[in-house]
Amino acid sequence: MTPTLTRRQALAGAGSLTLAGTFPAPAIAQNAPIKLGGLTTLEGPFATGGQDAYRCVQMELERINHTAGGRRIEFIRESSNARADVALARARKLVEQDGVDIVLGPLSGAEGIALKDYSATLTGKTIVNGSSAAADTTLRNPSKNFFRFSTDGTQWMAGVGNYVRKTLNIPEVCVVAGDYAFPYAQVFGFSLEYCRAGGKATYLWSPLGTTDYASQIAQIPKSAGALVVVHGGTDGLAFMTQYAQAGGSLPIIGGSIMADQTMMSARGPHRKLMTGMVSGGPIADVNDDPNWNEFVARYRKRWANEGGFQSPSIHGVNYTTNLQGILGALEEVRGDLSGDQQAFQAALAKRRFKNPMGAEVSLDHNRQAVSDIFLTKIEEREGKPVTVAFARAAQINQTLGVPEAQFLALGAPSRNNTGCIVAG
Secondary structure (H helix, E strand, C coil): CCCCCCHHHHHCCCCCCCECCCCCCCHHHCCCCEEEEEEEECCCCCHHHHHHHHHHHHHHHHHCECEECCEEEEEEEEEECCCHHHHHHHHHHHHHHCCCCEEECCCCHHHHHHHHHHHCCCCCCEEECCCCCCHHHCCCCCCCCEEECCCCHHHHCCCHHHHHHHHCCCCEEEEEEECCHHHHHHHHHHHHHHHHCCCEEEEEEECCCCCCCHHHHHCCCCCCCEEEEECCHHHHHHHHHHHHHCCCCCCEEECHHHHCHHHHCCCCCHHHHHCCCEEEECCCCECCCHHHHHHHHHHHHHHCCCCCCCCCCHHHHHHHHHHHHHHHHHHHCCCCCCHHHHHHHHHHHHCCEECCCCCEEEECCCCEEEEEEEEEEEEEECCEEEEEEEEEEEEECCCCCCCHHHHHCCCCCECCECCCCCCC
16 A cells, blocks of 8 residues: 555655755845745545645755755645635635745645635735646636646646547547536536537536445446546545446546546556546656656655655646746746745746656746646556556647637536537
8 A cells, every 4th residue: 555644744844945046146035035835735535646746846845955046945834625715724824824925836626716816815925836727717817926837627638529539439428527626627628629529428527525426327328438537536536446346337538637646556446447548637657758757767766665656646746847937936036036026926927948747838828837738548567557648739728729718708617518519
């Protein structure tokens, strides 16, 4: 069994972590640490992903030797449980009690929307996303104080709908998904392509934290040629375990979190069904890129005996990508956060770099990432399931190439707005 961190263990550790800069810091700030607040889910259904997020952040902060732009970084950790109200309360604690300058987080979709709204009330503070991927965190009513260098859930499904309908030639699917912001974005991205390509879809929704999926499994139409599963964490594991136990045999198309090490590292009857599963997202375990291979090697060396997965999780990679945005901007402004952080935020907005997957990252006018998306398939290699990238969609924007006004006119993703629009 893979060992896990407790909330106490994950919140403990380096209180002062810092990134060696090439320029001297401004004299007025030279001796003052930059306070970076970390917020991820160490409780609830995504706790294993949150633990891995902090593993990767800690590894990167250790690697750059405790300074950014010539100033020491003090890293203050907090935990949520994937609920928006809890995430908001702990972000407020970081900002208003701990006095952090920058917040890195959160992990889950509804949490991200809550923190985006909170950031809009702040002056002289910046929130940079962790791994939350709801579309409306940045697409609608964006905040000038909120930046996301990781792609969103809609972007993660780019190419999957067309692949299922056109290449796999599956005319009808059943979508089973969590009833909250992140799955809405994923379902929307899948359905927009799949239905326009002539596919038919049935949708079954369940609240976050559901443990009994028997009634939902019984509702899967017999006419469906595949099952699109957009769950994650313990929800994804519970659904797939119960579907396998019920004798389910449909081919599985996975939401991005379904194809993550937080899911595949768990043992059980679901593993047999997941072999061959097609998915899409910002990472793949097997990716022929030197940036990725170097990152995985460092991750394994650092965490092999301390609860790490066989390769970093989607949450770990997304937190690292967003941390890269922060650290590079701090270097550019030589650690200067004066003037309500205006120069720092301007540097964030202009950042362009390669993330751990070797994908080019830049921000659009809403401070949202434009980057590469990978189509993946789960294979068994050396007795372990891994995701293997078989296609790469370059520089996917938040509206999937559709003009923004036209995309916004489609409405916000929801359980009643799945993106399943049949081409006219």
